[in-house]
Amino acid sequence: MEIKKIVILFFFFSFLGISQTKVGGKVVDEYNEPIPFANVIFKNSKEGVITDENGDFYFESTESYTHVIVSFMGFEKNEFLLKPGLNKNLKIVLKEGTQLKEVVIYSGKTSKKDNPALVILRKIWERKRKNGLRMFDQYQYDKYEKVEFDMNTIDSTFMNNKIFKGMEFVFNNMDTSKITGKSFLPIFINEGLSEVYGDNVAKREKEILKATKNSGFGDGDGVNTFIKDLYAEYDIYDNYLKFFDKNFVSPLSRTGINVYNYVLSDSMYIDNKWCYNIVYYPRRKNELTFKGDFWVNDSTFAIKKINLEASKSANINWVKEIYIEQEFDVLNDSVFLLKRDYMMSDFSFSKKEESKGVYGKRTSIFRNHKFNIPKEDKFYREEVNFYDNSVFNRPDDFWNENRFERLNNNELGIYKMLDTLQTVPKFKRIYNLASILGSGYIQIGNFDYGPIFSTFGFNDVEGQRIRVGGRTYYGPNDKWRIQGYTAYGFKDDKVKYGISGRWMVNPKNRLILSLGNRRDVEQIGVSLTTSNDVLGRSFASSALFAGGVNNQLTNISLTNIGAEIEFVKNFTFQTNLSYRTLKSASNDFSLDYYEDLTQTKVKSEVKQSEINFQLEYTPNRKTVGYGVERMEVDNNYARLFLSYSQGLKGVLDSDFDYQKLQFYYRQPVLVGGFGRLFTTFETGKIFGTVPLGLMGIVPGNQSYFIIENTYNLLDYYDFVADEYASLHFEHHFNGRLFSRIPLLRKLNLREIIGVKGVYGRVSDNNIMINASGLNYIAPDDLYWEYHAGVGNIFKVLRIDFAWRGNYLDMPNARKFGVKASFGFYF
Template sequence: MNKQAYLLFLIIFGVNFLQSQTKVGGVVNDGTGATVPFANVVFANSTSGTTTNEEGEFYLQAEENFDTLVISFLGYKTLKVPLNSSVNLDMEITLEQEAASLDEVVIYRGKTSKKNNPAIDILRKVWENRRTNGVNAFKQYSYKEYEKLEFDINTIDSTLIESRIFNGMEFIFDYADTNSVTGKTYLPMFINESVNKVYGDNVLNEEKEVLLGNKNSGFNQNRNLIDFVKDVYDDYDIYKNYIKFFDKSFVSPISTTGIDTYNYVLSDSAYIDNKWCYNIVYYPRRENELTFKGDFWVNDTTWAVKNINLETTRDVNINWIKQVYIEQDFKVLNDSIFLITRDFFMADFGLNKKKSSRGVYAKRTLLFDEYEFDNKKPASFYSQPVYNPQSHAYDRSDEFWEQNRLEELNKDEKGIYVMLDSLTKTRAFNRLYDLATIAQSGYVEFDGWDYGPVYSTFGFNDVEGVRTRFGGRTYFGQNDPWRIEAYGAYGFKDQKFKYGVAAKFLLDPKSRLIVGGGNRRDVEQLGASLTNSTDVLGRSLASSALLNVGDNDKLSSINLSVFAVEMEPLKNFTVRVGANYRELKPASPGFSLDYYVDEDRTIIDSEINQTEFSTIFTWMPGRKVSGYGVERNVVNEEDFPTLFLNYSLGVKDVFNSDFDYKKVQFFYNQPLLIGGLGRSNVSFETGKTFGAVPLGLLSVVPGNQTYFALYNTFPTLDFYEFVTDTYSAIHLEHNFNGRLFSRIPLFRELNLREIVGFRAVYGDISQESKNIDASGLPLIAPNSDPFYEYSFGIGNILKVMRFDVHFRGNYFENPDARSMAFTIDFGFHF
C-alpha cells in the first residue's frame, strides 16, 4: 500500500479564479422545507445538466452563456429560474408539488416496486441485448484511444494560499479553477496524456495495445505516482454485474442483480441523436454498500445505453474517497450497435468526508475513435514482448499531439505544463516533493544514491537488544541497468557488527537477462516461511521482535552468499538459476542446531555449512509492470496470481558443505474478487526434502510469536513448534468489505469490515532426519491430523487498523500450546 500512502501524504499538503462562462450552485427543496434529492438540473435548451445529491445540493457549470436554469422532478412542477449573472451560487430553489402525483413521489423517494415497474421492464430489455453491443459484436476490432490523466489539489481557500508551505510558490494559484462536478476550486498539479492503438480478436480472446505517444508534466520522474494513477483507473464495463476500482467491486446499475440493490424510476423520454431514448433514475436501496446513484438513457429499439452517470453516495464504505463520479457516452454505429466514445472518471480523495476538507481530484478522460472491424490478424500479432520500452513514444512533437488528441486541452490543462515547468525549479516545491518521496519509498534521495529504508533504522531482538541499521542503494533513474544495495547494523547487546551487500546487472533487456549476487552476515529468525527465499537483503523478522508472545529464544546467525542468473523468456514468466552457500549457527543462548556427524551418534557438530544449487520458475499471469531497467515497478500489485516452483540440490563437500539432499517446493497464490461478497485470497504451498538433513535445513512450519500480522504464518504456533521435511499448507482469507456490518444500524456508520480466515498444514519428518538431530528440541510434525486454525477479524478500524482473533483447532497437547492469539496490522486501504 505504499502508493496509497504516497497519495495520502500529498493530500496532507494539499493546496480571482479563472471563470467559466456560466456557473450555478445551491440547494433544491419543496414547500415544506425538505430537500429534494436526485432532482434534474439543466441549462435551458442544452444537454448540460446534473442531479441534486442526497441533501438536495447541486453544482453545474458550462463554457457557454446561459440565462435560464430548469429544475424538474417527478411529482413536482417544472421550474424555470432566470440567471441574472454568469455566476449564481448559494441558490435556494423551491419546487411546487403536483397534487395528482404525490403517490409517485412517495414511491420515487422510497423503495420502488420490483413488479409493474416500467423502468425494470426496460432494464430487462437491456440485459437481453447487452451482448450484441459494442466491440463484442465483431470477430475483430481496432480503435484509437486517447487517455488524459490529471491530479488536482482541491478546496483552494485563503488559508491555504497564505500558508507558509507555499512561500516562493504563490504563482501557482493563478492556475486555479472550479470543478464542473463538485463546484470546488482546484489547482491542477499533474497531467499525463497518452495515445494508443488497440487491437482485439474476440475469437482468440486476445487484445493488444500499441503506445503511440505519451506526455506528462508534474512528478514525471516518479514512476510510483504515475503507476498509482494508472492502477486507480481499472478498466470497467457497465454491462458487467460489478464495476471494479480501488480494490472494490461496486454493483453496476445495469447489473442483472441490480433490482435487489437499486431503486429504479422511469423519469423521462426524448430524442437523442435521432434515437428515441428513455431516462431511468436509480439510487441505492440500502446505505453503506458499494453502490452508485445517477441516471442513464436507453434507446427504445437496440436497448443499448446511450449515456450513463454514476456517482457514489457519501456513506459508501470506501476509505479516503469522498466521491467517485463516472460518465460514459455511446454513439450509434448502425441500428443495432452502440460504441463507447467517451469515458470520464473522477475520484475526490480526502482524509475525511467532510465537505470542507481539502483533498485531491484524480481524473481520467478516455476518448475513442477510428473504429475498424473484422480485420483479422495472425495469432502471433498478439504475443506480448518482454522488452518494450517504446522510447520514441515519450518524445513526440507538438504537431503529433495536435493531430492525435481527440479533444483539445482546455485552458487549465494547457496551463499545467507551463506551471509545473516553473514549479519544479523552486526550492520550496522540491522540499515538499522530497518529503513525499521519502514517505512513499522509505528512501532519502541524494545524487546517484538513496539512503534507507528509513523504517529499518532501529530494531530490537533478544540477542542484539537495540539495533541500529544504516543502508542505501544506487539510484540514477527509474530505468537503471544496474543497482547496488548495502547496509550495516550494530547490536548494542551483543556488540557485534552485521552487514549485507547485493548487486544486480541487466545484461540483455530483450530477454531480461540479469546476473546478481551478494553476501549477508546477520542475526535471523529461521523458519519464518515455508517457501524458502535466498534474497540476500530480505526482511529480517528478528529485527522487529520488540513485542513477543513468550520468549523469542531461537535466533540464528547466518552467513549467506548468493549468485544467480535470471531471465524472462516469456512475458511474466521468469527462470532463475542460482547457487548459495550458508553458514548457520545458533545466536540465542540455549538454542541448538546440533546434529550427529557419524552413524554411531557420538560426534556432534553445532554449525551447518551448506552449498545449494537451485532452479526457480515463477509465473505471474496478468501482472502489469512499468519501466525496463534492472528493477521494474508492478502496477497492479494485488490483482494477479503467482505460481512458484523451486528445485534445490544440496551438494556435500563443495566448499566444505555437509549434506546431500534434494528439495522440491511449489507455491500458488490467487487473489479473488467475488462480486459483491468482497475479496478473497487463497494460497497453497507444498514441498518435500529427499535425504537426511538437520534442524537448520528442515522446513519449519512458520509460527508467529509477535502481535503483528505476518504473511502466511500460523499465529497460534510458536517458532519451531512443528518441523517437517514434507509439508502441504493452505491459507484462506475473505474480506466482506463491510457487507454484513452495513446491515447492522449500530455498526453501519463505523464502516468496519468483516474478515474471516482459515489455515491448515499437514506434514511429516523422516526417521533419517530425526536420527541425526541432536538439538534437543522435540521434533514434532502435524502428521496424525492436519493442524488448523481459524480467525475472525475486524478491519478498517479508524481507517488504518485491523484486529484479528485466531483460534487453534487442535494439537492442544503440544508443550506450551496457545489456544488463542491476537494480531494487529496497520496500513492504508481503500
C-alpha cells in the first residue's frame, strides 16, 4: 500500500521517482560563467558525471548520498550538501584555485608529453588488439538484448491534450530517466535472445536468433531490424565509432589527442583490480566527439568501465543526446570481457532542453563465454531467408526463465498497455495516419491504395497527369503481391496503365517469378544502366520544376516475364524475357531510323524482343522482412551489378539483333574522421546496330533538383553512346571543415564536393541508321563537370553549385547551374 501511495505522489508532485538521490543543476565560476566538463560525483563513491558544454549536469543513484563533490582543473573543489530525494536546479560555484600542491594543471590542450593521462592512453593503444575476444582464435557466448522507445519530457500540458482523451491510462507507465532526469513514457519494447559465434582467424562471425518478442506493433522482426540498424555495432577500441551514418572519434582512438583533452583524475580498486580514472572532453565544439571518463587497469591497460556522451553541439540532426555505458568482467585475472552495454539516444526535432522527443534505448548483456571451439566454414554461411516461426512465438514462461535480467514494472506494463491501445478506435486512427505518411499507402482491408505521393504530375506531353493505383497487402511478409495503376494525361487525352505480379515460389533461396505489362509515357535515357522494371518511372518523366524543353518523351509498351534466385546471402541471379515497343510521344521529337544501311526506308516505331541475364552482389546489405518484397534499412553498402542482354530479331516481329553488356559498381567508403566518399563506376557496350531508342544515352538533368548518377549540366540526349565508361566521385565532409570556422560553426553546415566524367563512342553503323534528326554526339573527349555544395541548411536543404569542365561550345551549353534537394538526414 505504501508503494502505491508513493506512485500516486510521483504523478502529482513533479514526477518524483523512486531513486534515492537525484541531482541536477549548473556549475559556474565566480563571474557566473558556466564551467564545461567539470567533475560532479557523489562523495565516497565512483558514481558521477561530467557537465556539458553549458555547465549543466544531471545524474541519480539508487543509493542515498548527502554530498556531491564538484571539481575542475584550476578551481578549488566544492563539496555541496544535498537534501534527501530530488535536488533540482542547483547552482554550484567554483572559485579559482590559489594553492595547488602536487597537481599539474593543464590549460587548453593537454597533449604535453608529461601528461600522465597520455602515457596511459599510449599503453592502451599498444594493447588494444590484445584484449577481450581478440585474445582467442574462436569464441562464443550468449546474448540478451532489450530495445525500448520512450516519449520524453512529458508534462501536464501534454498529458491533458485532447488527443489523449480516452487513452489516459497510457500515463500509468511513466518513469524518469536516470541520465537526464526527464519524465518519459515507454511506447515500444523488443527483447531478443541469441547465440554468437566468432572466428578471429577466419574473420567470421554469426549470430543465431533464438527468441524475440515485440511489443505488438508489426510482424516478425521488421521493427527490431530497423531499430538495430540505428544502433550499429561498435567497438570502443576502434578509432571511429559509427552512429546514424556519422563517424564519431573514439576517446581511445590514436587520433584522439587531436580532438580531446585528457586528464588523470583518480585511481582505486574496482573488483580487486587497481584502475586509473581518466576524464576526457572535446577541444572544440561542433565536432563529432564525446565527453566522459573511463577506468583502465594498471597492468593489462584494458578498459574496466567507460561512459561516452556525445557533445550537444555535435553536427548531427534529430538526435539531442547519445549516451553509452560499458562494463567489463575480468576472466582468469587478465581477460577483460564486455559484460553489459547500454546506449541511449534522444531523438528530437530541436536540441533545446525543453523540447519533447523520443528516447531510443538498447541494453545488451553477454555471458557464458567459451573459447577455442572451432566450427566448420559452412557453419558461418548466412542463410538467405531465415525464418523460424517458433522464434517469434515463445511463451511468457520461456521469457521468465531465460531473460538475463528481470523487466521492471514499467517495462512489464508496456506489453499490456499496447495490447489495450489496439482496441481504442481513436488510437487506431492516429496509428493509421502515421502509417499512411510513412509508407505512402492507405490500407483498405487487404488492399493498399497508393502511393499517394505519385497522384499528380506534369510534363510537356501529358500536361497535368493524374494517377491512381494500389497493391495487395495481407502483411509485410507476403509471399505474393499484385500491384498496378492507371493514369490519365489531360493534354494528350490518353489513358496509361501498368500491372505487375510477383510470387516467391521457394522462400529458402528466394526463388521469385514475376510477370507484368506497362503502357505509359516515359523519359528514357535518364540512366546508363537500364532496367526491365515494369512499374518503374523516372522522376524526369513528371518533373514539376524543370528547365529547358521537356518534350522528348516516348510512348512505351513493355511486357516482361522474369525469375530471380538468391544463391547465397546478398548474391542474386535474375533472368528476364521482355518485349517492348517504343514510339515518340511528341511531334517535336523523333525516334525514326533507317531499316537498313542503304537509307531507303524510314521506320518510326521500334519493336524489340530481348532476353536478359543479371548478377547482383550487395555485401553487407541489411533488409527488413522475409516476404516477396523486403525493405532496405539503408544504402550504406557496396553494389556490383553485371547485365547481359541479347536482342532476338524476328521473335514477335522484333527488329534488331544485338548484344548489350553493362557493369555498375557503387562503393561508399568511410574516410576516417573526414566523412564519406561515394564512388560510382558504370561501363557498357552494345554489339550490333541499334536505333536511338535502344542506344546508351548519357543521363542529363534538366530539373532543378539533384538526381543521383546524372550529369547536372547536360540536357536529355546531349550525348549518346553505344560504348561508354562513367565515373563519379562525391565526398561528404559532414561539417569537418566548417566546424573550424567560428562564424559558421553554430550553423552545423556540411560540405560536399564532387567530380563526374564520362567517355563514350558511337559506331559508324549506328550513325548511318539514325533518321531521328538528332545529331549524335559522343563524349569521346571525356566530358566532365564538378560541383561543390552545402548541406544541412535548416537541417533539410542541400544546395549544389555545378561547373562544366569542357564541351563549352556546344549549342545552348549550360556552363553553370544550381541544384537543390530536400531530405531528413541525421
